[in-house]
Amino acid sequence: MNTKTSIILGLMALAGFCGCGSGSLRPPFQITEVRQPCDNYQALRQPFFGETHVHTSYSFDAYVFSNRNDPNTAYQFAKGQPVPLPDVFAVGGTPQTRTAQINKPLDFTAVTDHSELFGEMQICTRSDPSTPGFNSLACRQMQTEQPNPAPGNPVDPLTVAGLWSLLPILLPDSAVPMPFCADPNVDCKSAAVSIWQEEQNAAEAAYDRSSACSFTSFVAYEYTAQPEYDNLHRNVIFRNANTVATPISNVETGGPFPPVLWDMLQKQCLDAGTGCDVLTIPHNANLSGSSEADPAGRMFPDPKDSREAANRRAFEPLVEILQHKAGSECRFDRLANQGVQTVDELCTFEQSPKDVLNPSAPSVPIDEFPTRNMLRNALKDGMALAPKFGGINPFKYGIVGSTDSHNGTPGNTAEPNWPGHAGTDDAPYARLISGVNRNPGGLAVVWAEENSRDAIFSAMRRKETYGTSGTRPIVRFFGGWNYDVTPEALCGNPNRVAVGYASGVPMGSDLPKRKGNANPRFLVAALKDSGSPSLAGTPLQRIQIIKGWVDSSGQTHEKVMDVAGTSSTSGNELNTDTCEPNYDAGFNELCSVFEDTEFDPSQPAFYYARVLENPTCRWSTYACKAAGVDPFLSEAQCTAKAAAANAQALADGEIEAGDAPFDNCCLNETNDSFLSRTIQERAWTSPIWYEPKS
Amino acid sequence: MKFLTRLQKFPALHFLLIGALLFGIHQAHQSYVLRHSPVVKEELVIGRAQIEQIKQDIFTQTAVRPSTAQVQAAVAKTIDDEILYRQALALHLDRNNPSVRNRLIQLGKFVSQDPKAPDEAHYRKALELGLDRSDLVIKRYLSGVMRLVAAKVPTPQLPATVTKQELQDYLTRNPQAFLTPQQLKISQIYFSRDKRKSQAEADAKTLLKQLRAEGKKPEEIADQGDPFLEGNHFPWLNESSLQRSFGAAFTQHLQNLPAGTWTGPLPSSYGWHLVFIEGIRPPEVPALEQVASQVRNAILKEREQQRLAATLQELRSGYAIRVEDGEVHANGPI
Secondary structure: OOHHHHHHHHHHHHHHHOOOOOOOOOOOOOOOOOOOOOOOOOOOOEEEEEEEEEOOOOOHHHHOOOOOOOHHHHHHHHOOOOEEEOOOOOEOOEOOOEEEOOOOOOOEEEEOOEOOOHHHHHHHHOOOOOOOOOOOHHHHHHHHOOOOOOOOOOOOHHHHHHHHHHHHHOOOOOOOOOHHHHOOOOOHHHHHHHHHHHHHHHHHHHOOOOOOOOOEEEOEEEEOOOHHHOOOOEEEEEOOOOOOOOOOOOOOOOOOOHHHHHHHHHHHOHHHOOOOOEEEEEEOHHHOOOOOOOOOOOOOOOOOOHHHHHHHHHHOOEEEOEEOOEEOOOOEEOOOOEEOOOOOHHHHOOOOOOOOOOOOOOOOOHHHOOHHHOHHHHHHHHHHHHHHHOOOOOOOOEEEOOOOEOOOOOOOOOOOOOOOOOHHHOOOOHHHHHOOOOOOOOEEEEEEOOOOHHHHHHHHHOOOEEEEOOOOOEEEEEEEOOOOOOOOOOOOOOOHHHHHHHOEEEOOOEOOOOOOOOOOEEEEEEEOOOOEOOEOOOOEEEEEEEEEEEOOOOOEEEEEEEEEEOOOOOOOOEEOOOOEEOOOOOEOEEEEEEEOOOOOOOOOEEEEEEEEEOOEEOHHHHHHHHOOOOOOOOHHHHHHHHHHHHHHHHHOOOOOOOOOHHHHHHOOOOOOOOOOOEEOOEEEEOOEEEOOOO | OHHHHHHHOOHHHHHHHOOHHHHHHHHHHHHHHHHHOOOOOEEEEEOHHHHHHHHHHHHHHHOOOOOHHHHHHHHHHHHHHHHHHHHHHHOOOOOOOHHHHHHHHHHHHHHOOOOOOOHHHHHHHHHHOOHHHHOHHHHHHHHHHHHHHHHHOOOOOOOOOOOHHHHHHHHHHOHHHHOEOOEEEEEEEEEEHHHHHHHHHHHHHHHHHHHHHHOOOHHHOOOOOEOOOOOOEOOOEEHHHHHHHHOHHHHHHHOOOOOOOEEEEEEOOOEEEEEEEEEEEOOEOOOHHHHHHHHHHHHHHHHHHHHHHHHHHHHHOOEEEEEOOOOOOOOOOO
8 A cells, every 4th residue: 555545544534533524525435426415424434234136026037926016115125114025825916915024224225127028027017908019928928927828727927937038038148039029019129218217217216315315226237147047147236327228138248148248338338428337246156057168167257368357357346145046155065074165164054956047957966066156266266367367366256145035125134034035936834945945135235435326336346345144243354464463452442443444455455565574464343233123133153264365386275264252152042942042142242353374475365254143043944933843853753743734735735745845844954965944144244355466 | 977088188098098989978878877877786796606716716826725814805806807897898998909809819710710811800700709708818908907097097186297286285294204314413432241241331330420520522532431343423323324333222212312411321232332412303304396206206106096996986886796705795905
């Protein structure tokens, strides 16, 4: 860090600490929109909890499961209002008998509907019946949820969703709109513009431009590239109200080609001269599969050239590490006692047995899982690949989490009474339990000066973000060379955050230039989730720092280190009968300064922090208990209860003969590779990188 | 008539009614009779068999046996749909309607011996067979159109435009929906429960006495208490931001504290806190200019619901509705 930067950071820190408020200094981020300055400006930054991935009734695969919550409703939910959900038996959107309400409102949300099929959705679900195309077979499928729409024929929304995605989303190397878009007078392109405008109107209506700065929305959409069920999805988030005329979807890019997406965003957004700015966030690397060309995985393939590496770096500062379709940090199979390039046993957390989105794909053995589809390995490989691409590390990702809710319910991450993620697809209980590997999803947290689009977008760009598995611990992480490692010197210093900024860098940055022979030092501090009126926050268990590095031969390595709290459990953290945590066990706050004494200045490295809470009951444990199958019973008892619950469900007509969803309630730490009855909710910070100077 | 005049005054919906308007006089007469003959109310019966079918449909579609309330809701919707469908027929919304025509051509092809015959022939054939009155897709479509018409077509009482005065009145009548949240500006001193255990509250009380005796201001408290990760001094924050930092109970307690003096200690999720409230900005009704578009949307949405409800009520009064099931009645929650 040069002297000038230090002074600016120092001033910034001072301004924040003295509480002088806003106005006295220009904010350190560029202001690109007209709005009132925020009363809640804080130079030392605040954690804003939000969501960068949620679907509404404008997404084909949400509407078809009878979700009727539109983007306006989704933003209302984020702000704390109750919203309806379809009944278990709803068809065609009625009736909406369930309700959902978030425990604690969010600070920001980006609604990200599938841009593919926007035009088709506008015509089929949001147009007057006399609109050309409204009565096409495809539209009637969407309206009736029947693959073969006629009275009396079976309702099967999953199959309709599959039929709809076939051409625009699932082709291996091309993409076309639904065939009815080619019918006379049918205009899917104009229709797409109209739904895109509605998305923007909803975001504008939800955005608080007053000085109270109580809520930020982002205009956004999802780019849904999914060649033969390999998940290459990206959420595309715009900085302000200046966006593209029509979303650049998988159809616009002519097939599943993220580099084409970046080129088109460059041209139509960044270079348009309109003040447009944008970033893309990939999700579910865990389901991106592999191919002959990309055996390590398709989400993070070797770049074609330096230009592609640079584009990926520029457009994709962040990756979504966890959402309802499982996590992508790292993977460990406890039955095989083997991981994907890891021995970290905490990597059993929220895994999908499959490695692609295909519902009928088989589970993948641990030694065949594409290595780079777990983010930690991609972060390591990125450093190893950098020399091949002019020193550009293509996988320099910061971290967020999100839900990917298809209910229009952003941030609905509480484990008790989780209502599922996509309308009638997984409404309680039998249907929900049949998808036992899903989870409520996570949250995105940004450290920003104020709750405004420019402040939050800038934080995302500089990766000063972390992801959580759904709870809301507050986590700070700084790296530098001369933090005082004397116990309590920094952790006991009321100005520790100011010191963190002034003598180092926050999460998401590169370490400043090395000073002498110093080892890198890291200040990490966490406060537990402060809880909500309906759900108290769980105490913290420990903080870990995870280091990845590349040795001189190009081999990658990793090491997981406990730096605060304790790894030993007393067994009294959780009452497994009631699922009530013991609020006197564990820690309200943790803090540590860690020095990497094994540091080798010739080797590139990254460090990120993982904060673990005490164990709590997983959503499936709550749901199974509610259905009368307590997963904590002995195996024989549980199996008997599950058999009874299955028989009852069959007798009640809830399931078909041969289905046994409640057997999933008896999966546990001894008989399943990944599933746990209790989970340790967690936070992952963006890494801090060290790059040796050549 | 009421419908007809409404429809004529709403050019945007004319495309719905290409055929219907041609039959204006006829339909006006019919709908007049339909609505104003208290003695000869049209019968609408939801029979046992139909209710069984509704239950069976729900069961087939969802594999769950519906509760009485769910059946109730489904029956009420069936009645509404039936009434809207009959009204659509009364208004001849099916005549010369391209959507209905396409569907009938499709149906005609199904039953035809000669699928290559011209569309017009299929259309005639389908009409001959009365498929326009028996096809459930057409029925569903027409009730949907009618629902849309009822909700969207403005009435003199519930027009499509909103005057500035109406905006202002709505805001005045519903200030709660648009209030800016209360904001507080606080400083705090933290006593960690992890560090001080059961002593934390007593330590806080001791310091409180001292601060009050010395008349300390918020800016004079450096190094007091334990370091709090988010610092001692906070900007203007609303309730939800305060909850994020301190938890719900703490935020609740704050509401009752006086400003301008050290108070507490208050328990939070982390320990105990002495608090100095430096300022309170109560919730305010924003100026109309700031929320005009939200208010307009709220009014228009409310009017659509009112129009639909009024129309359904009006139409229902023209029917003698009978539900042949002891447990289920005609008016259900939807």
